[in-house]
Amino acid sequence: MMRLNEQARGVFIIAVTPFTDSGELDLPSTDRLVEFYLERGATGLTVLGMMGEAPKLTASESLTYVEHVIERVAGRVPVVAGASGAGLAPMAELARQMMQAGAAGVMVAPPSHLRSDDQLVNYYTQVGQAIGRDTPFVLQDFPLATSVQIPVQAIVRIVNDNPNCVMLKHEDWPGLEKISALRQAEAEGRMRRISILAGNGGLFLPEELGRGADGAMTGFGYPEMMAGVYAAHTAGDAEKAHDLFDAYLPLARYEQQPGLGLAIRKYVLARRGAISSSAIRLPGAKLSPADIGEIEHLIERQESRLQEMNR
Template sequence: MARLDESARGVYLIAVTPFTETGALDLDGCDRMADFYLEAGATGLTLLGVMGEAPKLTTDESATIVNRVLKRVDGRVPIVVGVSSPGFAQMQALTGRVMDDGAAGVMIAPPGSLRTDDQIAGYYEQAAEMIGDVPFVLQDFPLTTGVQMSVPVIARIIKDIPTCVCLKHEDWPGLAKITALRKEGATARRVSILCGNGGVFLPEEMERGADGAMTGFAYPEMMTGVVENHAKGDMERARDLFDAYLPLARFEQQPGLGLAIRKYVLYRRGVLANPTLRKPGAALDPLSRAEVDRLMARLEKRLKELN
């Protein structure tokens, strides 16, 4: 598989991690999940992201998940792997294992202790030194990490570190940041910008200059449909599709419950054998499940109307 580079575009779906009812890895579920994402039109997959419950996995479990999905995908799309960790030794070890298995690149989020631009830039310089020539995605997700990345520090990282090939943009509000980064001369070279936050701003992000999405949603067809229609120049169709999915996408974005909702919907769609989150993790109560069921029914009705 070719390595990730600055031309990355489309939809790199953030994969969930399937578990059995007891919290063990569900490797057969990994196969079904990979097949589902590919059938939905994924350009690539991103494993062990925030919504992949990466912090709940051992290093061996993480490597096992990646190896299983890589074998199932069999080179059809590139695989990016989240390798963020408290220390560089673990990051270096996991990066080496997944790249040897055929991953296209890795994703690195900053630790929450970073406060200044110099600290942020210095951290990524050290991280890049530890993983060598492996291309990486710079994850800008202040709502989770607590780290505020300014446009100048992102531009500095892009200029100083050639292996930074993609920005995973998840600032919120963040549309102005995309515009600033896409302004002529803002960065030393053009890198890919793939956006997160469950795709709830995707039409606007695409029109601001993003190259696609790197996020998850239980109906990935929404994101692939928006990106595809944007590429065709048909933003009216893109917005019609987006609007149909928005109530459920909004519901899934609830802090604390979002992943439980996503896994429940994937369970309802037959992708997951059960909606288990590994502990500690929230579970949906009966009323919440009923609300999701209602949103799914309304979505299916609206999609039929849109044909």
């Protein structure tokens, strides 16, 4: 069974959860979506993340979706499953079920009431014990969504205290100095090495890679952008990575609008044939005709820019 570890790198796409127009899980679209992501360079998938509408799924739907994705992936890449929740008992049960289904690890974000370093360290120690030391977990650092600031010194303590914490999903903003500080802590022997994958829709991916990130764990309607930027950076061609990134940046920026980003991403994915419907399970935002017109304009300009680059 594939297990997530500290050496993980590449592009772990945060998968959307496809629904039908009536709001039911769309498993046939899930199959197409998995292939779409893998064909465009994903080296891992993450399901039931914040952009996967996890809180809108029932417990049985969550497990059904995870099992279906893992079955479709068939061991080609690792699958990480979101397990964040208010209580440790349901989190541990869900993590156990997902790992039994073949997940490579689970991702856990901190609850919003945590404030001090000691509270954060104690919480993740409890998480590490509750899910079992054989279950690798990803520490999700996303203050814009969780309202929880996780300082570098707290991350160092969490990593050192929990052998099964193998990855940081870095979504602090601004957060480039945090990556540098964590890699410095590793270099000085104050923290063991972990994988660091960047989020925030890839908006800072070239710079994050330059600071020591191992890749990305996020979503975008054109996942091949992140795969291409990572491949160019890994090959030592930073300028090519930036040029490719620049071609997609206007649409990536547009997709990062708070409250509307998922609707934009699902519209683009449906437009590209990856899913049948752009439906968001209620409550959720709905695009206006003006929104759609702007998206289409950005895609047209993006395609023209890419054609110019490939000449």
